[in-house]
Amino acid sequence: MKKIIAVLLLFTFGLSSCEKDDICDANTQTTPRLVITFYYDDNPTTVRNVSNMKVVGVVDGVDQPEGIIFNENGTSTTRYLTSASTVSVPLRVDADTVTYKFIYNASNTAQSNTDLLTINYSRTNTYVSRACGYKTTFQLPTTNDVVYSAGTDGEWMKNTEVKIRNIETENETHVEIFF
Amino acid sequence: MKHTLKSFFSICLLFSMFLAEAQETPTVKKETAEKKTVQKPEANETVKDSLVKTDRYGLRVGVDLFKLTRAFYDKNYKGIEFVADWRLTKKYYIAAELGFEDKTTEDDRLNTTATGTYIKGGFDYNFYENWLDMENLITIGLRGGFSAFSQDLNSYKIYNPNPYWGELPPVEVNQKYNGLSAAWLEVALGLKAKVFNNVFVGFGVQLKLLAMNNKPSGFDNLYIPGFNRTYDGSFGVGFNYTVSYFIPIYKKKTIVPALINESPKK
Numbered sequence: 368m369k370k371i372i373a374v375l376l377l378f379t380f381g382l383s384s385c386e387k388d389d390i391c392d393a394n395t396q397t398t399p400r401l402v403i404t405f406y407y408d409d410n411p412t413t414v415r416n417v418s419n420m421k422v423v424g425v426v427d428g429v430d431q432p433e434g435i436i437f438n439e440n441g442t443s444t445t446r447y448l449t450s451a452s453t454v455s456v457p458l459r460v461d462a463d464t465v466t467y468k469f470i471y472n473a474s475n476t477a478q479s480n481t482d483l484l485t486i487n488y489s490r491t492n493t494y495v496s497r498a499c500g501y502k503t504t505f506q507l508p509t510t511n512d513v514v515y516s517a518g519t520d521g522e523w524m525k526n527t528e529v530k531i532r533n534i535e536t537e538n539e540t541h542v543e544i545f546f
Numbered sequence: 547m548k549h550t551l552k553s554f555f556s557i558c559l560l561f562s563m564f565l566a567e568a569q570e571t572p573t574v575k576k577e578t579a580e581k582k583t584v585q586k587p588e589a590n591e592t593v594k595d596s597l598v599k600t601d602r603y604g605l606r607v608g609v610d611l612f613k614l615t616r617a618f619y620d621k622n623y624k625g626i627e628f629v630a631d632w633r634l635t636k637k638y639y640i641a642a643e644l645g646f647e648d649k650t651t652e653d654d655r656l657n658t659t660a661t662g663t664y665i666k667g668g669f670d671y672n673f674y675e676n677w678l679d680m681e682n683l684i685t686i687g688l689r690g691g692f693s694a695f696s697q698d699l700n701s702y703k704i705y706n707p708n709p710y711w712g713e714l715p716p717v718e719v720n721q722k723y724n725g726l727s728a729a730w731l732e733v734a735l736g737l738k739a740k741v742f743n744n745v746f747v748g749f750g751v752q753l754k755l756l757a758m759n760n761k762p763s764g765f766d767n768l769y770i771p772g773f774n775r776t777y778d779g780s781f782g783v784g785f786n787y788t789v790s791y792f793i794p795i796y797k798k799k800t801i802v803p804a805l806i807n808e809s810p811k812k
Binding site: 391457500502 | 709711766
């Protein structure tokens with residue numbers, strides 16, 4: 368009888384360490400961002416780095432007060448800039464469309480060039496877990512999916528291509544932009 | 547939940563104290579046995595020294611006060627549990643619980659309501675050695691549990707690790723999932739003390755292991771009536787505080803050898 372109780376006590380101690388399902392684990396696949404990779408327009412298999420690009424959301428023609436943060440440790444200006452070949456932008460979970468301003472060479476106002484990129488999609492909410500709640504996944508339509516347009520200046524983007532229409536993870540490139 | 551665990555540990559502690567006591571008794575018995583063999587030549591004496599103890603057998607029915615009173619201070623909970631046991635032999639009892647629960651769980655990201663009934667059946671083994679005509683119990687038992695319930699998803703939040711567009715308010719859905727069921731095994735530790743006449747007060751803790759869990763498609767069973775909150779694994783815990791009434795039905799006499807055996811002839 369004593370043995371049984373000892374086992375039961377062990378059981379409970381084990382149990383108390385199993386209670387960690389209240390915090391959503393960062394490795395859990397939740398709402399994904401749209402992953403965009405840049406390529407050379409004249410050499411579409413080679414990735415191309417952008418130069419000090421800033422990405423700012425636009426709602427009804429009005430810019431969001433802040434750009435997307437690409438560099439957490441940067442200063443108030445450099446944290447919004449990226450010079451990588453891939454960027455991940457969040458899609459809105461409360462609307463079926465999102466518009467971003469892609470400002471090329473944003474650090475240099477004389478040379479900067481702004482293009483607008485609008486992404487249209489449909490949304491699905493799926494249950495994940497008690498701690499994470501639900502996630503939203505996105506589906507890009509076959510027409511009118513990703514639309515780019517020149518801002519007040521000329522276009523720097525030349526072409527876009529959708530690689531993956533079901534946006535469920537951030538592991539692969541969904542949209543390719545050629546410039 | 548922390549509260550339940552806390553009380554569980556304190557009860558375990560309580561049990562361990564009784565354990566020490568339970569260990570003492572057999573040695574006393576052995577002594578008696580030894581002394582009995584010594585006394586054997588005077589057979590007439592031993593019979594006189596023996597004590598006749600009557601054990602009462604019957605049905606004990608009760609209610610879980612913890613569940614019943616919880617509705618007064620927890621607006622998210624309504625529940626009741628009836629408990630019953632039938633004394634089968636000196637040590638073994640057939641035991642069963644029948645209950646209903648309606649619980650709203652407010653998690654950070656989910657708000658759900660589980661409503662349903664459950665039944666649990668099994669046995670209890672009383673390992674407490676009572677003195678004379680005392681009828682207290684310290685039991686360890688096994689139960690099988692089954693629950694039929696429904697779950698209401700009231701609202702949820704979307705988890706977005708990159709809230710550039712701001713955190714969204716909870717999405718109200720009021721989606722009802724009917725016809726859910728679950729089955730589990732549980733190890734029950736219990737303590738019942740006779741407070742007066744046939745009235746018993748008892749505490750119990752249960753460790754549960756989920757064996758069958760019929761989940762709705764695209765969702766999870768976050769709370770199962772009778773099983774309580776579910777965890778990532780299949781374990782669960784429970785607690786009850788019962789008041790029960792014993793209905794005596796028949797009596798059995800057992801002969802207990804008496805401890806008094808100093809030879810009076812000296």
